[in-house]
Amino acid sequence: MQVIADPSGFRAAATSAGKPLVLVPTMGALHEGHRALIRKARELAGPGGTVAVSIFVNPIQFDRANDLAAYPKPLEADLVACEAEGADLVFTPEAGAMYHPDRSVTVTESLLSRNLCGATRPGHFDGVCTVVLKLFLLSGADSAVFGEKDFQQLAVIRRMVRDLDVLVEIIGHPTIREDDGLAMSSRNVRLLPEHRADAPRIRRSLIAARDLLGGGERPSAALLAAARAGIEDSPFARIDYLELVDAENLQPVERVERPAVLATAVFYGEVRLIDHITLRP
Amino acid sequence: MQVIADPSGFRAAATSAGKPLVLVPTMGALHEGHRALIRKARELAGPGGTVAVSIFVNPIQFDRANDLAAYPKPLEADLVACEAEGADLVFTPEAGAMYHPDRSVTVTESLLSRNLCGATRPGHFDGVCTVVLKLFLLSGADSAVFGEKDFQQLAVIRRMVRDLDVLVEIIGHPTIREDDGLAMSSRNVRLLPEHRADAPRIRRSLIAARDLLGGGERPSAALLAAARAGIEDSPFARIDYLELVDAENLQPVERVERPAVLATAVFYGEVRLIDHITLRP
Numbered sequence: 001m002q003v004i005a006d007p008s009g010f011r012a013a014a015t016s017a018g019k020p021l022v023l024v025p026t027m028g029a030l031h032e033g034h035r036a037l038i039r040k041a042r043e044l045a046g047p048g049g050t051v052a053v054s055i056f057v058n059p060i061q062f063d064r065a066n067d068l069a070a071y072p073k074p075l076e077a078d079l080v081a082c083e084a085e086g087a088d089l090v091f092t093p094e095a096g097a098m099y100h101p102d103r104s105v106t107v108t109e110s111l112l113s114r115n116l117c118g119a120t121r122p123g124h125f126d127g128v129c130t131v132v133l134k135l136f137l138l139s140g141a142d143s144a145v146f147g148e149k150d151f152q153q154l155a156v157i158r159r160m161v162r163d164l165d166v167l168v169e170i171i172g173h174p175t176i177r178e179d180d181g182l183a184m185s186s187r188n189v190r191l192l193p194e195h196r197a198d199a200p201r202i203r204r205s206l207i208a209a210r211d212l213l214g215g216g217e218r219p220s221a222a223l224l225a226a227a228r229a230g231i232e233d234s235p236f237a238r239i240d241y242l243e244l245v246d247a248e249n250l251q252p253v254e255r256v257e258r259p260a261v262l263a264t265a266v267f268y269g270e271v272r273l274i275d276h277i278t279l280r281p
Numbered sequence: 282m283q284v285i286a287d288p289s290g291f292r293a294a295a296t297s298a299g300k301p302l303v304l305v306p307t308m309g310a311l312h313e314g315h316r317a318l319i320r321k322a323r324e325l326a327g328p329g330g331t332v333a334v335s336i337f338v339n340p341i342q343f344d345r346a347n348d349l350a351a352y353p354k355p356l357e358a359d360l361v362a363c364e365a366e367g368a369d370l371v372f373t374p375e376a377g378a379m380y381h382p383d384r385s386v387t388v389t390e391s392l393l394s395r396n397l398c399g400a401t402r403p404g405h406f407d408g409v410c411t412v413v414l415k416l417f418l419l420s421g422a423d424s425a426v427f428g429e430k431d432f433q434q435l436a437v438i439r440r441m442v443r444d445l446d447v448l449v450e451i452i453g454h455p456t457i458r459e460d461d462g463l464a465m466s467s468r469n470v471r472l473l474p475e476h477r478a479d480a481p482r483i484r485r486s487l488i489a490a491r492d493l494l495g496g497g498e499r500p501s502a503a504l505l506a507a508a509r510a511g512i513e514d515s516p517f518a519r520i521d522y523l524e525l526v527d528a529e530n531l532q533p534v535e536r537v538e539r540p541a542v543l544a545t546a547v548f549y550g551e552v553r554l555i556d557h558i559t560l561r562p
Binding site for chain 1: 421446
């Protein structure tokens, strides 16, 4: 396994590596969810292909300086995980090598990124699009694997690939969860013990809304109220957003008549967790 | 020579074509200036390589609907010119095939595009960056040739390539001029005869300023005044902008101490012409 920090060195290694090249873009702090993405990439690349993992805490997608500063960076453990899951190339650039001091070009998305995480994190998805496009173009990836946990991110990236004619196949991988249902996240390790114990209510509350729909309740207001009650019953949880949107264009819906997504972001102290559930009428 | 309107057909043809592939992005209405770009591309591609010309009047870079509607589209003559100059592939997409009705992703440039043409044409360079990136990614071009006449466009595209890690070499080609010094442009054919006769004063006025600098006059105000007087002496010309900027970052300068560019856009009736001259201290 080669570990490369220099962008042009990474490009050179990726260009001469066996094809197909499957990329797994991450911000490090790899947990079982990421490991599942790398395993999926290994399966897709096959024995002759190449699995490239990028580990880069992308500063331009953080809207809060304290969130960026607090983001864990356990590089040594990450490299052990990459190696164990069969990665061939790991790209670990410094921010200064990815972004020129006078950089002035950004990829912007103006529809799917408007609400949900985009509403409360201005510029976040533009930062995501910009870095992901750079990673696609540096690696020349044939395909790239992303977790479905970040479902809005996945939708925005698919849209970018479509609208800019990027020649890469985007593969979504189901959310990996702890035994108690909490979606795996690099931020989970920052939760206080009492917050960690409380956090599975997020998933339970989304399931409660889905069960209500299963019982025939289609108006969004009722489904949102059920999920909200479940989360707000906590002494710790503070809802950042809770929205019910169309599964395709991510715009809010009044009733569930087509596939929709109930999505939430919840603060426990300074730690912000996201989760979602797909609702089918 | 293959003429292809379908983006995926163009991608397939470009992918299987001989390398290197040299792209010449145009909006059609090809004149001697474009033909010089295609000849340059032919020279760069060599006998085994491929010259691809795109002909696409990109709607999202027009800020004025009448300018878009009036843009000439002499496709048959353009194809004759492409064939005569040795093009192998010509890409002639419809706007509807390049842009989805709900497209939401744009490439934006926020520094070099702020003044000059950018100040009076909001969104213009974002439209240019977006379409040029799409053309790079569809064609997989190894290099691309652009006219230096659109020097701000060339600077913005170079910046995009740098900031987004696009794997393409950008080649600038000197401005081609009519015998009387007027820069060749697809818009020249729309000039009234008396405007066409008057328009060479643009170039003469820029040269007058350069001569003044040659005589030791370095303050921008004096150089701008000289050029302005030369243009405004016309009964027809109306200055859109006249600016003296640093050659590298395109920001206005007070004095010419490093290479700078004196650039102007001038309206004759509804027709807007641009030209510039490089000033070296």
